[in-house]
Each structure stands twice: as C-alpha cells, then as structure tokens.
Amino acid sequence: MDPTGEASRDWSRSAAAYEHGRRSVGGGAATSVRAGWRPHPLFFTHGSGPRIVDVDGHSYVDHVLGWGPLLLGHAHPVVTAAAHAQLDRGVLFGSSSPAEVTAARRFLAALGWAERMLWTNTGTEAVQIALRLARAHTGRDVVVKLGGGYHGWHDTVLAGYRDYGDDGVARGHSAGQPASALTDLRVARYGDLPGTAALLEREAGRVAAILVDPTSSNTGSVEPPPGYLAGLRALADTHGAVLIFDEVVSGLRLSLAGATGRFGVVPDLATYGKAIGSGIAVAAVAGRGDVVDLVTRGVVHSGTFNGNPLATAAVLATLDVLGADGVYPALDRAAVALADDLRAVAVRAGHVVDVRALGATVVATPGVERVAGPDDFLRADPTWWSHELIPRMLAHGIYLLPGGRLFLSTEHGAAEHDETVAAFAAVLTRIRPPVTARPPSRTATHRGRPTWDSSTGRSS
Incomplete structure (x- = not known):
C-alpha cells in the first residue's frame, strides 16, 4: 500500500x-x-x-x-482476420485496389446522407482536405471555427478555446506556430448562434467554411443546444459557406451515421478518423458530390497511403460488426x-x-x-x-x-x-x-x- x-x-x-x-x-x-x-x-x-x-x-x-x-x-477477431488476410496479399500497391471502392460504397451507405468521399490517413489531414475543398468551392479563404473544437495539430487550425481576440481573430497555441498561418481563422463561441451570426456578418463575403465538432468532444462531449446545429446550417446557407462537421472523435461513437444520424442535421462535408478502421490509420472526408468532385477540377488531394488495402480491409470489417x-x-x-x-x-x-x-x-x-x-x-x-x-x-x-x-x-x-x-x-x-x-x-x-x-x- x-x-x-x-x-x-x-x-x-x-x-x-x-x-x-x-x-x-x-x-x-x-x-x-x-x-x-x-x-x-x-x-x-x-x-x-x-x-x-x-x-x-x-x-x-x-x-x-x-x-x-x-x-x-x-x-477484435473480425477485424484482425481481415487485416491478416490482407497482410498476406500486400499492404501497399501504389495504385487503386477494389477494396477502396467497396469500402467507400459501404461507408457512404452507412452514413446515408453523403454522396461522395475521399480517403486519407489521419484526422488532421481530413480536416485540411475539407477546408481546401471549401475554399475551392467558395473562392474564399476565411474559416470560422467554433471554440472548444480540436481539429488537428496543423498550424492553420490549432487554437484553444480562448485563443482569440474580441474580433474573433485566432491566436497561436503552440511554440513555433507562425502567426501568418492563422490569418484566415476566426473563432466563435460554441453554442452562441447570435455571436456566430455577428461574426459572419463582420466577415460577410469572405467566409469559406464553418467548422464545428458537433458535440464539442474535447470540451465536454455535450448534446448540442436545441436548434444549434440547425442554426449553423442556416447561417452557412445564408452566407454561402460550407458547413463542416469534424467527427473524428464523435463519428461512429454517436451512431453509424454520426452526428447526422443522431441529430438530423446534414452538413456539406464531414471528417472521420481512425474509428472507421478500428484504430488502423485511416480517415475520410464525406459529403456533397459537387464539392468532393473538385478533386477532379484542380483541387490537389495526395497521399501515398490513401485508401491502402490494409486500411480499407479494416474499414469493411468494422462496418460489418457495427452494422449488426x-x-x-x-x-x-x-x-x-x-x-x-x-x-x-x-x-x-x-x-x-x-x-x-x-x-x-x-x-x-x-x-x-x-x-x-x-x-x-x-x-x-x-x-x-x-x-x-x-x-x-x-x-x-x-x-x-x-x-x-x-x-x-x-x-x-x-x-x-x-x-x-x-x-x-x-x-x-x-x-x-x-x-x-x-x-x-x-x-x-x-x-x-x-x-x-x-x-x-x-x-x-
């Protein structure tokens, strides 16, 4: 003792x-x-x-x-068996494999609201891809992040709950994080629709995306206030911004269809992380077809490991178990x-x-x-x-x-x-x-x- x-x-x-x-x-x-x-x-x-x-x-x-x-x-024996079987066949081909398409179709079917998706490897990468798509779609640069959400370690989104000024302009959270990386990031209080609306008005015509963790997973894991997510949806529509749900944490923990399945509000894009592959390094961006398809019209989406056969085998096995x-x-x-x-x-x-x-x-x-x-x-x-x-x-x-x-x-x-x-x-x-x-x-x-x-x- x-x-x-x-x-x-x-x-x-x-x-x-x-x-x-x-x-x-x-x-x-x-x-x-x-x-x-x-x-x-x-x-x-x-x-x-x-x-x-x-x-x-x-x-x-x-x-x-x-x-x-x-x-x-x-x-888990189902996921382990799928991974072992793929290990015997190879883990990286430097090209496409049937599993990446099959897993994508299965994942979209599980979500039930998204038209298209992209594979990547980490939540940080998924958020960056979603923001790039939003900026390409709108021709704008500013991102409004709802405070309390963690959206990866990348310089452009790393800001703590109170790392912003009265004007909503974000401040850095890490040593070595350049101020220039945060030029286009604004922060509003989670749950405060009037304050978010006022910030969007101040930035009218400049906002590419509204980025929110629907349940503020790292600062409380809370039920969103009544009407809050629907209010963000309406604000995004009013201002012509792309609404992004960061579901890297909440995702499959809320339902097989994530926050949309739980709360009924449909974003334009959503990001998902390692849970879709039971911890194997895999992530995804899903959403509107016209936005995701910008990768065929000038948006660069790269990554040697994107959709690799080991990861997509794990995704298929995970969806099999969770879908029961x-x-x-x-x-x-x-x-x-x-x-x-x-x-x-x-x-x-x-x-x-x-x-x-x-x-x-x-x-x-x-x-x-x-x-x-x-x-x-x-x-x-x-x-x-x-x-x-x-x-x-x-x-x-x-x-x-x-x-x-x-x-x-x-x-x-x-x-x-x-x-x-x-x-x-x-x-x-x-x-x-x-x-x-x-x-x-x-x-x-x-x-x-x-x-x-x-x-x-x-x-x-």
Missing part, C-alpha cells in the same frame, strides 16, 4: 522504458500529451477486448481505447448505466461531479454541477481528475484519459462496468473533493513540454 492507503503497483519497467525513451525520442514518448502522463507514461505490450496489459504485467480495464477509435475493443442489429442501442444503454452509477458514487461520497453519457462515451467533470457546453466544462477543477483520480484509478486497474472521458467499446461488459464503479467508489473516499465553480481559465500556450489542455488534446 502507498501512504494514501491505495493499492500500489510496480511500474518500474514502464519507468525504465520512459527513461530510455528520453534518450532517443523527443519528450520520451511518441506525442507530447503522452509524455506528460502521470506518474509517467505507461508502456503497453498488448490488449484484448476491453483490457490492456502494460510492460510490468498489469492488466487494466481500458477506457482510453486508443483515445477513442477502438469502438470494437482491442484485437442492436449494436448501437446496447452501447447507449451501457454508457447511460455507467454514467448513472458513477454519478451515484460521487453523490454518496459528497463530491460535486457532473457525469453524463453521449453515445458510447461517458464524461465526468469535477467541480461543476451541470455541463451544458465548453464554458461550463472549463470551470472544472483542472487537476482533480488528472492529478488526484487517474493515478489512483490506475492502481485499481482502470486506465483513464485526461479530461474526464471514459470511452466504451462493444466488448465492455458487466465485469468491466462493475470494476470501474468499484474503483471509483474506493478512490473517492480517499481524495479531496474537487474545487467547485472555478472561473474558466485561459488555455496555456505550449512552451517546452506541455501540460494537458482539453480543448486541443484530441491526438494521443
């Missing part, structure tokens, strides 16, 4: 791997967010279903799930049940923690009674979850993300539910209550090794 009374685990091999990593990998881990993990980055060897095993031999209920995309859990009857109702029920039980535990322990479910995601926000949007989310106690809760939950065998999200997969069952709730109950009796009603803090520009920032932390 450690001095707090918690069960302890020996992570010496992970600690040693981290120290060795610092001699060869910048920051000691493959991304800056992982490098800032407490007590130090953990190193894992394998996963199966809802569980993951570290180099010290400890098994965890995995609510990180590759930062979201492992909607079928680790090493009852999959999404079961995911929704599991998320609601976990949220209800975690909320009850917090109440019994006397802690103020808002816990909610949205699709196959549960979000716990400490120190706030109710989260309706990013402003509420950013009032949360900034260290309670990452500094107080996560290290102790790790000691109880529960692997969690910073920022309060617990991702669920089709493979999480009653045992994983009960272990997570039991660990939460045990830990809450031993840690301080979260600080309540904190004013929203400005996001910190990263200098050197960054601390966690929920508004820009999608990538792992």
Whole structure:
C-alpha cells in the first residue's frame, strides 16, 4: 500500500522504458500529451477486448481505447482476420485496389446522407482536405471555427478555446506556430448562434467554411443546444459557406451515421478518423458530390497511403460488426448505466461531479454541477481528475484519459462496468473533493513540454 492507503503497483519497467525513451525520442514518448502522463507514461505490450496489459504485467480495464477509435475493443477477431488476410496479399500497391471502392460504397451507405468521399490517413489531414475543398468551392479563404473544437495539430487550425481576440481573430497555441498561418481563422463561441451570426456578418463575403465538432468532444462531449446545429446550417446557407462537421472523435461513437444520424442535421462535408478502421490509420472526408468532385477540377488531394488495402480491409470489417442489429442501442444503454452509477458514487461520497453519457462515451467533470457546453466544462477543477483520480484509478486497474472521458467499446461488459464503479467508489473516499465553480481559465500556450489542455488534446 502507498501512504494514501491505495493499492500500489510496480511500474518500474514502464519507468525504465520512459527513461530510455528520453534518450532517443523527443519528450520520451511518441506525442507530447503522452509524455506528460502521470506518474509517467505507461508502456503497453498488448490488449484484448476491453483490457490492456502494460510492460510490468498489469492488466487494466481500458477506457482510453486508443483515445477513442477502438469502438470494437482491442484485437477484435473480425477485424484482425481481415487485416491478416490482407497482410498476406500486400499492404501497399501504389495504385487503386477494389477494396477502396467497396469500402467507400459501404461507408457512404452507412452514413446515408453523403454522396461522395475521399480517403486519407489521419484526422488532421481530413480536416485540411475539407477546408481546401471549401475554399475551392467558395473562392474564399476565411474559416470560422467554433471554440472548444480540436481539429488537428496543423498550424492553420490549432487554437484553444480562448485563443482569440474580441474580433474573433485566432491566436497561436503552440511554440513555433507562425502567426501568418492563422490569418484566415476566426473563432466563435460554441453554442452562441447570435455571436456566430455577428461574426459572419463582420466577415460577410469572405467566409469559406464553418467548422464545428458537433458535440464539442474535447470540451465536454455535450448534446448540442436545441436548434444549434440547425442554426449553423442556416447561417452557412445564408452566407454561402460550407458547413463542416469534424467527427473524428464523435463519428461512429454517436451512431453509424454520426452526428447526422443522431441529430438530423446534414452538413456539406464531414471528417472521420481512425474509428472507421478500428484504430488502423485511416480517415475520410464525406459529403456533397459537387464539392468532393473538385478533386477532379484542380483541387490537389495526395497521399501515398490513401485508401491502402490494409486500411480499407479494416474499414469493411468494422462496418460489418457495427452494422449488426442492436449494436448501437446496447452501447447507449451501457454508457447511460455507467454514467448513472458513477454519478451515484460521487453523490454518496459528497463530491460535486457532473457525469453524463453521449453515445458510447461517458464524461465526468469535477467541480461543476451541470455541463451544458465548453464554458461550463472549463470551470472544472483542472487537476482533480488528472492529478488526484487517474493515478489512483490506475492502481485499481482502470486506465483513464485526461479530461474526464471514459470511452466504451462493444466488448465492455458487466465485469468491466462493475470494476470501474468499484474503483471509483474506493478512490473517492480517499481524495479531496474537487474545487467547485472555478472561473474558466485561459488555455496555456505550449512552451517546452506541455501540460494537458482539453480543448486541443484530441491526438494521443
């Protein structure tokens, strides 16, 4: 036992791997967010279903799930079999393969609203392709981003929730990010239709796209306010702008048809990420045929790995599993049940923690009674979850993300539910209550090794 009374685990091999990593990998881990993990980055060897095993031999209920995309859990047998079969046939041809067309048709059919799509490899690339299409379609340059959304690490869109001035002009969020890259980016508050309308009026005739994560996945994972997405649709139509839903996080976690399937509002373009291939590197842009087809009329869309046969084999297998009857109702029920039980535990322990479910995601926000949007989310106690809760939950065998999200997969069952709730109950009796009603803090520009920032932390 450690001095707090918690069960302890020996992570010496992970600690040693981290120290060795610092001699060869910048920051000691493959991304800056992982490098800032407490007590130090953990190193894992394998996963199966809802569980993951570290180099010290400890098994965890995995609510990180590759930062979201492992909607079928680790090493799902259907996806694994498809990938193995393709490995035997080759993974890269430098040309087209039948699977890229078959997978595209299947994906469009699953979405049900999009006419055409493009393959790419990461969410960051998908967003950049969507913006290029929007600018080509409109002949304009300005992009209005809704605050709280993370749209990749690219210089042109990297701006935290409060990284903008009164005029909506974005400010940089990273050291080394040139101010010139943000010349055409404006930021409006998520959920504020009048403010967004005023910004569009100020920029009248210059706006190419309205870019929004429909559920503000990195700053709350919230139900959009009533009429909000429909209001953005109307504003885009009024101003001749392209409406882009960034569904790299929300995507298949909301429904097989993403946010449109859940909320009924149709964008012009939408971006999707690794979840469509169960974690294999693949991404897509889908939407209106006349906009996507601009790649045949001057818009450059490149990428050696685009639509590669390994990725598209994984997409087809993933859609097979997710398309089965009852999959999404079961995911929704599991998320609601976990949220209800975690909320009850917090109440019994006397802690103020808002816990909610949205699709196959549960979000716990400490120190706030109710989260309706990013402003509420950013009032949360900034260290309670990452500094107080996560290290102790790790000691109880529960692997969690910073920022309060617990991702669920089709493979999480009653045992994983009960272990997570039991660990939460045990830990809450031993840690301080979260600080309540904190004013929203400005996001910190990263200098050197960054601390966690929920508004820009999608990538792992």
